[in-house]
Amino acid sequence: VLDDLLDNFRKHNMPEKVIEYCLHSMNYNVPGGKLNRGLSVVDSVAILKGRELTDEEYFKAAVLGWTVEWMQAYFLVADDIMDSSITRRGQPCWYLLEGIGSRVINEVLIMEGAIFQLIRKHFRTEPFYVDIIDLLHEVTYQTEMGQLVDLITAPENNVDLSKFSLARHSTIVVYKTAIYSFYLPVALALLLCGFPVEKRNESDPDYFKIALDILVPIGEYFQIQDDYLDYSGTPEQIGKIGTDIVDNKCSWCINTALARANPTQRAILDANYGRKDLEAEARVREVFCEVGVDAVYVEYEAQSYARINALIDAVPEVQNPNGDAVLRRTVFRAFLDKIYKRTK
């Protein structure tokens, strides 16, 4: 995959320095994650087809999987500079490296452009090429809108809890995380397996809407877990120290606490949330504890698991028009099982 891009640069006579630089950037920023998103494309294709993939099928699914990882990489690089973060995946954030700074903006655009170069190279002649492109545009646009809502709602240096609410939390999570992390891999797998975007007969199911309606709640559940673990998990468990409280994050925990706080507790939250100060953080944690964030979470998790399972049970297991793949419930159950009751 990388070699493809380097060939592409050479074709354009880019100076060797530039090629070296890009290679360095890709190696620094793309690997190191858990690759969950990327692998889930490959896994989903295998489940839809109901058999092991041929080498060619595997390769194509893997290219789409890398697309998702790559997108994730540039979202994170961009998020880190906007959040003034210090480390990512155990190394300093890319923008902090010498001489980069705001230049990351161009590198993010290049990483995004590289995705479409890759897709074009491998899928240009497929009937679903234009659907892949439209899907990627739609999903990145939604993710960027989610990021914008997040940035406006919870700027790090201007705490204003009146902008927070569980509804706002849901908008941010759905747009900024759930769609690209959960819906996108399955939607790409559906396209690769020949599920059509547009109905051919009135009675056809809308495969993509079915997937969206299940994967968005799964993504929301995932992010709420993430928010809850940031607050409740020990560093040994989650592999980092939670900083959502001091960073003024619009997290599920603060929004749940706000919804249940009495005026005294609310005043404590207003005065202490988002301050870079251990004592302020401790006071916020105390209110979280008082209003029962832990119990609410346990109840939320049980309900949410049951609700998503019911959604999955209702999926019609229909064939694609070619008859060589089936929209199996296992696709969705695999996602849910991977995250249910995770503690890291």
Place this chain on the structure above:
Amino acid sequence: VLDDLLDNFRKHNMPEKVIEYCLHSMNYNVPGGKLNRGLSVVDSVAILKGRELTDEEYFKAAVLGWTVEWMQAYFLVADDIMDSSITRRGQPCWYLLEGIGSRVINEVLIMEGAIFQLIRKHFRTEPFYVDIIDLLHEVTYQTEMGQLVDLITAPENNVDLSKFSLARHSTIVVYKTAIYSFYLPVALALLLCGFPVEKRNESDPDYFKIALDILVPIGEYFQIQDDYLDYSGTPEQIGKIGTDIVDNKCSWCINTALARANPTQRAILDANYGRKDLEAEARVREVFCEVGVDAVYVEYEAQSYARINALIDAVPEVQNPNGDAVLRRTVFRAFLDKIYKRTK
């Protein structure tokens, strides 16, 4: 055009605050330029068709014209933060406005995404939809590569003239400016008029390559003029004070001077170029004068005009497959005449 996008936001239940914010950003950043790039799509379509456009044709050409203006807008917004610029088109740069800063990175991505939303809405059912998308991806990718080469070659706070050369200048100019400013508007006009990207018969001309091979030299000529005017133009003439010398820009002037400087002059350039210091700037200007940058420019302009005219004269004035448009030389001549011997 703006209304379309706002509808799109509302469809997604974006909070009103976010919609307001986007509207403000678009109004701030998109208008105010000379709209040359956008208008040239409309003008080119009219020339290719050889008649006045119907309202619908005009509308479609205008949408593509706005696409180019919009792209220009986000390139400039991104360029300004990367260059730490202060003003743009007579107002403070967007990223300097309160609370924006590195958040521009997400806004640039949204502006880019909005372009594809717009194109999708108006062209999704056209046979050339996928060609428009591919063209925009290719051109933005090339522009970003040009920007990267520029950033690596001429970082503002690390002067190293050994990285400069007329060849490097040409790479930067072709990729960063010429392709999107000159080739893109005509390529979009060709697509809208039904000129096919792929040959149907071996003997068909490659319309897009013909356009590229003329418009890239025109764009290079335009940028060399721009660089020369930055050095030689009076503020009354060019409407701003030239800053290329103090900003360590990889301009045609410095590269021409480097190619002609003797060791003493070279030492003066090394010691004084890219310094924020009026005396240093004056010493650089003196060397430019000694090596004859002005005379070289006059000769370059005459040669370049003659060479481009010869290229235009060699264009085969062929019809498109439908027979309702002709690749007329006037398309190219209109660009050249607009810039030849301009003094601002």
